[in-house]
Amino acid sequence: MTKKQKKMLKKILTAAAIFAAACLISFLLPDFPFKRWVSLVLFLAAYVTAGGDVIRKAMLGIRNGQVFDENFLMSIATIGAFYVGEYPEGVLVMLLYQIGELFQTYAVGKSRKSIASLMQIRPDSANLLKDGIVTEVSPETVAVGDFILVKPGEKIPLDGRITEGTSSLDTAALTGEALPQEVSTGDSAISGCINLRGTLTIQVTRAFGESTVSRILDMVEHASAKKAKTENFISRFARFYTPVVVLLAVLLAFLPPLLLKESFSGWIYRALNFLVVSCPCALVISIPLGFFGGIGGAAKQGILMKGSNYLEALSKTDTFVFDKTGTLTRGNFKVTKISPVGISKDDLLKFTALAESQSSHPIAVSIVEAYQTSRQKHSDAAGILPVSDVEELAGFGVCAVVEGKEILAGNMRLMRDRQVTGTNSSLEETSGTTICVAIDGTFAGTICVEDELKPDTIPAIQKLKQCGIKKLVMLTGDKKATGEAIAEAIGLNEVHTDLLPADKVTHVEELLNQQSAGHTLAYVGDGINDAPVLARADIGIAMGGLGSDAAIEAADIVIMTDEPGKLPAAIRIAKRTMSIVRQNIVFALGVKVLVLIFSALGYSSMWWAIFADVGVCMIAILNSMRALR
């Protein structure tokens, strides 16, 4: 408990003691002179002890023009109870309200803590290594290029590259991945991971503010800026709810007694119940808390959501569109076949690799790798050949001049566009991707590279289907045969092949047009060159976002590991959170409306009204916390 809460508890206990004394005197003792006055004074004393703060805030509220705040409403309701002669009830309602408030702040504080502990990845200090001396400093002060020391058991405070030492890193706090990751000199180290074994020396590559840890925490904290529709609806509803109920209370207090010619006090008492019920807090608090719990629970598993609106949208998704490479497959290509025409195998590989040497495309990287391995095998000492005029043609391939020869490497379309002679149009169909190569305008053969499926792709797709996803679509730049074979193997409904990066946007737009109302479309990509599609889809999900700025920028949801298996998990969390939020709304509103009806009919007491306010609020908070798990 905080200091403030302890102070409040003391006040409540004192007020309760005075209240007990007052009850004793007025109900149990025989009559004595001024008995009525003594008990009234005691009741008032208890009331002021318990509710002094509330009345003070109510008056400040009136001065500031905040008439419909709960302090004002509680004050009017309880003072009203005194006015109609229900002293004990007036005190008790104030007392219960304060007990409820205390519980509420306590429970919110507790949930705050459990959410914070989920994200206990923020490092407190860094061991700065300078001139052989280690000093403990705050991570904010470490500059890019500085060296830091991370001992076993410590958190890595900033992103960097390991310059000395080997160890295994626990990335669970970031990715939810249980298996430690082995690292050694030269590997990158991501902040927020826990160093398990050896001492590591790390050269910092990103300042604290830009390090992974800070970015993740920022994202989760800022998530409340993008509110779900439900959330907006409730805060708008709250703005009307209170004035309307207060107006009803006023009508209830004066109209029936005037029309029915009854006494005012009975009806005023009913109206006071209305005032107690009119506080919107239970409704308003449980919704952001539920969403925040859902976002926190997802973060625990390495799924980052940029706003509760995406959580809501994800719960309504019925179409998933996947990019293939790097999303469903590893994106780790291997050269499987070299079929030269008119030149030697080694030359074909050499020219292609050199032409592709400046590209970061995964296929290019795999060809360069294959060339380097073969060079080592043959201990080929040939120096590096001059490469110039490199031109990357997105979606087609690459064009470059190597040793004075113009090399074209890419798909069949590139060969046709450049009017390459001698192409073998009856290319054999393989399960992989075929790169066609031309030297000085003459076809020189093909290189075949293949990509593997990620191990959890197939189970993930099955689970998505169980989660109620109706349409699973794959978009790929692959040839028809390749794409269709993969789509069938993993059980997708639809596949669009031979696509250029720009075509993906058009296809996603078409699919968006086919969407039935009330359902959303999610696009899953690896964040490399599909930023426009990520932005265009209802929900853009980037996979393997750890350390990639582009993906974190463009996507609405970032999956930190590159496991498709996190997708069904994200949907489950989204659906669960939405159902918790809905339960809270129905429960809080339901109880309030029931109590309002019973109060109007005279069957309810202020007891029920106070339960409808603080009791419901408590239950809603507890229910919200389930979203964390």
Next chain:
Amino acid sequence: MKKTYVMEDLCCANCANKIETEIKHLDGVTSASLNFIAQKLFVEFEDRIADTITASVIKIATKVEPDVSIEEL
């Protein structure tokens, strides 16, 4: 410009909503979001109100919730 404030002792989520709405409507503020759970207020505003923004934030917050404590990060 951007500023972040830590807000403690906000009584309820409804007050947080009210504060957020009022700050959003301040002249020169481009966006504001109050995270009741994280107890943080994020404000983005035009440079011309840089000198007065903190005072305006404190004024609005204490108007809605007199007992709030605000600290700029």
